[in-house]
Amino acid sequence: xxxxxxxxxxxxxVAEYTGVEYWDxxxxxxxxxxxxxxxxSLLMAAPPENRRWFIxxxxxxxxxxxxxxxxxxxxxALDDPFKDRAQRAIDFESSIFxxxxxxxxxxxxxxxxxxxxxxxxxxxEITDLKWPGRPLEVYAGLKDWVQSRYLLxxxxxxxxxxxxxxxxxxxxxxxxxxxxxPLQSVVYLGTGGVEGSENLTDVRKPFCFGQCDNITPRLxxxxxxxYQVHDRSIEAIRAVYDGGVEITSDGEVGDVTAWTPVPGHxxxxxxxxxxxxxxxxxSRGRVTADVDGDNEGSVFVTSTSDIVDxxxxxxxxxxxxxxxxxSFQAMNIALPGAKGIYSSGANESIESIINQIMLPVGFxxxxxxxxxxxGNLGRQGTTIxxxxxxxxxxxxxxxxxxIHSVELGYHRSWTVMGDDEILGAATDExxxxxSQEYRTSLSEDPAVDxxxxxxxxxxxxxxxxxxADADNESARMLTLMKEDLRFWEMTSINVQLAIKPGKTVFVxxxxxxxxxxxxxxxxxxxxxxxxxNETEVTVWG
Numbered sequence: 001x002x003x004x005x006x007x008x009x010x011x012x013x014v015a016e017y018t019g020v021e022y023w024d025x026x027x028x029x030x031x032x033x034x035x036x037x038x039x040x041s042l043l044m045a046a047p048p049e050n051r052r053w054f055i056x057x058x059x060x061x062x063x064x065x066x067x068x069x070x071x072x073x074x075x076x077a078l079d080d081p082f083k084d085r086a087q088r089a090i091d092f093e094s095s096i097f098x099x100x101x102x103x104x105x106x107x108x109x110x111x112x113x114x115x116x117x118x119x120x121x122x123x124x125e126i127t128d129l130k131w132p133g134r135p136l137e138v139y140a141g142l143k144d145w146v147q148s149r150y151l152l153x154x155x156x157x158x159x160x161x162x163x164x165x166x167x168x169x170x171x172x173x174x175x176x177x178x179x180x181x182p183l184q185s186v187v188y189l190g191t192g193g194v195e196g197s198e199n200l201t202d203v204r205k206p207f208c209f210g211q212c213d214n215i216t217p218r219l220x221x222x223x224x225x226x227y228q229v230h231d232r233s234i235e236a237i238r239a240v241y242d243g244g245v246e247i248t249s250d251g252e253v254g255d256v257t258a259w260t261p262v263p264g265h266x267x268x269x270x271x272x273x274x275x276x277x278x279x280x281x282x283s284r285g286r287v288t289a290d291v292d293g294d295n296e297g298s299v300f301v302t303s304t305s306d307i308v309d310x311x312x313x314x315x316x317x318x319x320x321x322x323x324x325x326x327s328f329q330a331m332n333i334a335l336p337g338a339k340g341i342y343s344s345g346a347n348e349s350i351e352s353i354i355n356q357i358m359l360p361v362g363f364x365x366x367x368x369x370x371x372x373x374x375g376n377l378g379r380q381g382t383t384i385x386x387x388x389x390x391x392x393x394x395x396x397x398x399x400x401x402x403i404h405s406v407e408l409g410y411h412r413s414w415t416v417m418g419d420d421e422i423l424g425a426a427t428d429e430x431x432x433x434x435s436q437e438y439r440t441s442l443s444e445d446p447a448v449d450x451x452x453x454x455x456x457x458x459x460x461x462x463x464x465x466x467x468a469d470a471d472n473e474s475a476r477m478l479t480l481m482k483e484d485l486r487f488w489e490m491t492s493i494n495v496q497l498a499i500k501p502g503k504t505v506f507v508x509x510x511x512x513x514x515x516x517x518x519x520x521x522x523x524x525x526x527x528x529x530x531x532x533n534e535t536e537v538t539v540w541g
Contacts, residue, residue: 002066003458006017009204014365018043018109019080021133022500024256024344024520026279028442029453030074032305033486035165039141039149039151040151040498041056041313042140042142043108043140043141043142043151043497044494044496044497044498044533045494047533048144048320048532048533050142050143051140051141051142051143051533052073052140052141052142052143052145052173053071053072053073053074053138053139053141053150054070054071054076054078054138054139054147054150055069055070055071055072055114055116055136055138055139055351056068056069056070056136056137056139057069057071057134057135057138057158057170057369058134058135058136059129059131059134060129060130060134061128061129061130061210062128062130062201063437064264066137066275068314069083069126069129069197070083071116072084072527076143076147077148078147078351079243080085081528088439089413089511092153092154092368092475092526092527092528093368093525093526093527093528094368094500094501094503094525094526095501095524095525095526095538096363096365096375096377096502096524096525097363097377097524106428108301111171112138113170113171114169114172114277114502115168115169116167116168116170117166117167119291119301119394122251126168126171126216128165128232129541131158131160131161132158132159133157133158133171133424134157134162135155135156135157135158136155136156136157136158136170136172137152137154137155138152138153138154138155138321139151139152139153139308139498140153144258149247150196151497152368152369153368153497154368154369154371155368155370156172156173156370157172157173157177157195158170158171158172158372159172159173160187161247162372167402176351176366178316178317178350179316179349179354180349180350180351181316181349182346182347182348182349182350183207183290183311183315183343183349183350183353184204184205184206184207184231184315184345184347184348184351185204185315186204186205186231187201187202187203187204188200188201188205188220189201189206190202190205190220192369193220193221193224193226193257194220194221194226194228194256194257194272194274195220195233195330196220196221197221200220203345204347205218205228205230205231205348206218206230206231206291206342206343206345206347207230207293207294207340207342207343207346208229208230208234208273208291208294208308208340208341208343208479209294209307209310209311209340209342209357210292210293210299210301210302210338210339210340210341210463210465211289211291211292211293211294211302211338211339211340211342211465212291212293212341212342212412212414213290213340213412213413213414214241214288214289214290214414214415214417215229215288215289215291215342215344215346215411215415215435216286216287216288216344216415217229217275217346217412218286218344218479219287220274220396221396224256224257224276224278224346225261225276225278225279225280226256226257226274226275226276227274227275227276227277227283227287227289228272228273228274228275228295229273229274229275229289229291229351230273230293230294230298231272231273231275232271232272232293233270233271233272233273233294233296233301234270234273234291234292234293234294234295235270235292235293235294236270236291236292237268237270237275237289237290237291238247238289238290238291238292238430239289240266240275240277240285240287240288240289241287241288241289241423241430242277242281242282242283242287242288242364242423243281243282243283243284243421243423243426243428244283244286244417244421244422244423244426244427244430244431245283245355245423245425246430247265247266247278248263248264248265248266249265249266249267250262250266250267250278251267251268252267252268252269252270253267253269254266254269255269256269256275256276256492257276259276261277261278261279261324262278263278263279264266264278264279265277265278266278271385275289281301282423283421283422283423284301284421286415286417286421286422288414288415288417289436291342291417293340293342293382294310296310296314298417302338302339302340303330303331303332303335303336303337303338303373304329304330304331304332304335304337304339305332305335305356305361305374306328306332307327307339307357307414308328308354308357308358308364308374309323311350311353311354311357312350312372313421316350316352317538318372318442321371322372323369323371323372324371324373324374326374327372327373327375327512329375330375330376331376332363334376334378335362335376335467335473336468336469337464337465337469337470337472338464338465338466339463339465340412340462340463341353341356341357341463342414344476347527356463357463358374359460359461359463360376360408360460360462360473360477361376361377361378361477362376362377363373363375363376363377363501365501365502367500368497371390372502373502375478375502377480377522378480379480379504379520379521379522380503380504380522384495384498384499384505384506385505385506385507385508385518386490386492386495386506386507386537387497387506387508387509387518388509388510390492390493390494390495390506391489391490391491391507391509392490392491392492392493392534393491394488394489394490394509394511394512394515395486395488395489395490396486396487396509396512397487397488397489397538398487399487400455400486400540401455401456402448402455402456402481402482402483402484402485403448403455403456403457403458403477403478403481403482404444404446404448404449404452404456404457404482405442405443405444405445405449405456405457405458405475405478406443406444406457406458406459406460406475406478406481407440407441407442407458407459407460407474408440408441408442408460408461408462408464408470408473408474408477409440409459409460409461409462409470409502410436410437410438410439410440410441410462410463410464410465410469410470411438411439411464411465411466411467411470412437412438412463412465413433413434413435413436413437413438414432414463415436416435416436417434417435418436419431420436422434422533437461439463439467439470441464441467441470441471441473441474443471443474443475443477443478444478445478445482448482450494452484454483458481468491468541485540485541486540486541487538487539487540488507488515488521488536488538488539488540488541489536489538490507490535490536490537490538490539491534491535492534492535492536492537493533493534493535494533495535495537496533496535497529497538498524498527499522499523499535500521500526501523501524501526502523503522503523503538504520504521504522504523505520505521506518506520506521507519507521507539507540507541513531519541521539521540522540522541523537523538523539524539524540525537525538526538
């Protein structure tokens with residue numbers, strides 16, 4: 001960013017900013033104090049009795065035709081016809097790291113339940129509609145606003161609807177429910193050749209994303225010595241080993257079954273992630289390979305956010321409308337290092353695989369619009385000051401243990417091999433690499449260890465491929481985690497829609513020396529009460 005570059009109108013906390021943004025060498029943003037009130041700030045500052053909301057539920061009838069239902073809280077001046085029967089607003093909860101500092105993880109929001117008053121005019125019209133799996137949107141605004149001015153507050157998916165004599169409850173899901181499905185849905189047909197023998201029928205195919213070394217490919221056809229590392233196109237097979245001894249490559253072929261075998265050689269078909277050996281292995285079947293994985297659309301991805309983005313689009317069917325692209329781009333800048341993950345066909349969920357990729361302190365969450373956001377634990381710019389005008393209560397909570405050392409595992413050997421599995425002709429370099437699962441990057445501060453008897457070591461196995469990237473992240477984590485920090489729980493008012501997990505806020509409260517001058521804290525959890533305009537917040541700082 002250019003020093004002193006004007007940036008026009010950008011969101012800044014609860015208002016819009018129209019000044020100039022600067023990048024200071026210490027790594028903080030500075031903005032000139034020119035602000036204008038936005039609709040968001042007006043909404044948050046309004047007393048509860050002036051706030052209104054309406055719901056659009058996109059049901060279908062028995063024939064599959066759309067039957068959108070509109071409900072509002074109060075009689076509003078809206079363009080579409082709304083029924084004034086919404087009794088309970090949706091409470092929105094979101095968190096990262098389980099609201100405590102836990103390494104990595106996917107967090108899905110809790111939307112609560114929508115309560116709708118029943119009207120005799122509903123008859124069977126409402127009860128006969130199909131609700132599960134249909135989208136629902138909540139819009140918030142002020143009672144004198146026109147419909148187009150209302151802000152999208154939450155977007156979710158209906159789980160089910162339950163009726164009683166006075167009304168019905170709509171229970172909600174979020175988009176992340178699909179991530180419980182297995183990442184790999186493609187299976188072998190068991191028809192022979194590249195589709196495997198009958199023994200492989202319905203066995204899930206392997207997958208590989210990013211850079212992975214010494215993986216064990218799936219043996220697909222014993223008679224033809226065909227192996228597979230991925231169920232679709234990959235970037236490259238960099239090397240193939242028989243008992244640790246590198247085999248000679250005869251290059252790429254269009255059909256591995258048509259190749260005339262040459263002992264001690266192999267060919268590949270990277271369009272299908274296939275390898276064929278020229279003869280059976282001599283090392284009791286211990287064939288391994290170094291692979292650059294999925295390259296759908298001829299684009300090979302290696303960074304944390306790029307691999308996660310690829311998996312979401314390719315395996316979960318996500319599109320641009322499901323992904324907060326700005327957060328993915330920001331994480332690419334903050335954490336550009338290469339990673340890699342491989343599975344020979346295990347029944348692992350999309351969620352489990354993403355969790356592994358996000359390690360050591362990456363987070364993956366859904367926002368109130370149902371879009372995926374990613375980030376890396378750290379102080380990421382202050383967006384709002386929680387001071388005495390916004391704090392109803394504040395208390396310090398035990399739980400954080402100072403970290404004196406951070407140890408990250410990196411450059412995984414996906415197949416750990418003992419001496420009896422490695423042939424004598426293998427290089428010493430291969431023997432050393434394959435004998436242990438991870439290399440180690442260690443950042444430590446002996447002074448912190450000496451000064452804090454209860455400080456501890458944080459050790460995490462990651463999927464970083466390069467030492468430099470692991471070193472950078474372990475050093476960054478230690479700088480953050482060796483501080484004498486606290487967990488704080490608070491109740492705030494007039495901050496709904498403005499703060500979210502992963503971002504940084506200033507907490508200012510004269511009752512505590514630590515917070516008297518404004519303490520920068522990372523938000524871990526928020527829970528909004530739409531009726532009272534209060535938000536429960538858990539932070540770390």
